[in-house]
Amino acid sequence: MDGRGTGGAARIEVLGPPQIEAAAAALVRSHADYPAFRHVFPDPATRERALHPFFAATVRDALSFGEVLGALDGTTVLAVAVWLPPAAFPWSVGRKLRSLPAFMRVLAADPRSFRTFMGYGANAEHAHPEDSHWYLVVLGVRPDAQRRGLGSKLIEPVLRRADRDGVACYLETSDRANVAYYERFGFKVVDDALALVPNGPTHVAMRRSIHDEPTMPKPRRE
Template sequence: MRIERLEPARAAAAGQVFTASHSNYPGFAFMFPDPEARARALRPFMVATAHDAALHGHPLAAVDDDGVLGVALWMGPGEFPLTTSRKARMTPALLRVGWAAPRWFGRFIRVGASLERAFPSEPCWYLEAMGVHPRSQRRGVGTQLIEPVLRRADEDRMPCYLQTSDPANVAYYERFGFAVTQPAIVTVPDVHPYIGMHRSAAR
């Protein structure tokens, strides 16, 4: 297994990893209750998100001879939230999400806007998304995707931040020094709340 920068050419492969790894992720399950619609909606959104990160962020991919095993979409200080022009380039993907799951598209957009409003005002490294393909989970892939950026953040004395809708992820990220600072980011009334976690800057 090798850890490499995720290049734009691998955005489609990254999207496939996220679609597989997040098929039962609580936030997406609440946004898109129908599993088939969820899969159709997730793929274009995650491909576009990975492509944006590859162009403007510091994403990492775990790869082997068979392809991409896992992806961490890290955004450096000032690289998130997206600028207006970057959001505009996401529009075709968002339209595909709407076509795939029209009944729940409005909910999806409102959740995204709420999560953006909860983003810290201070500069930080942001783990926008991380996913490991189910066939490669529990092999230390996630650790390999997280630790390089944490070392850089420590060198630069920068905090880190992430959001998760899965309470089971809290203990995992606490192992890396993250702590819950936003226990319930309310997005829309009928969607499971997200959790914001912060890792303090090294001193």
């Protein structure tokens, strides 16, 4: 079954094309109760059908233009972090066209919510800061693999790279319970009411500046 073997030590690796679907499935499970997606796709079954192609497209794009890190137990993907480097977001027209089939699957899953979903994406592009930064597009840990320090292990490698290169990092979250978690890594709130989802919950925008000299959290014991 899908959750088998999730109690052991996980290994961290850069994911590749054969793991796109498994990574998308892990992200869907980790975002089952994410406020923004609950607003856009109120029905849980519909939400799952719509989010899988969206996350698969997100992962596939980042394999070419960014970096996708995963925590695995055997072949099971437990957690995923999708990062885009400076200047890789918003997507170019060509990248959007390559992902069109995936977005048509989102449309087929919930035609009534598709306009809101696309508005969410357009607003995220419009509000995105223009300065040079690494963008944490999405971080997700399956519920049955949480509280094992996997998220930290997927965040820290890129934070170290950003520090080395003298580059900031940026993210948004609609789950305010995540704010304190990201603050552990040196992220600071730069906007606590970012309106991205049409008529939906606001997001918190967070930035990790190279000038803040944050303290990296101590690794948790597995």
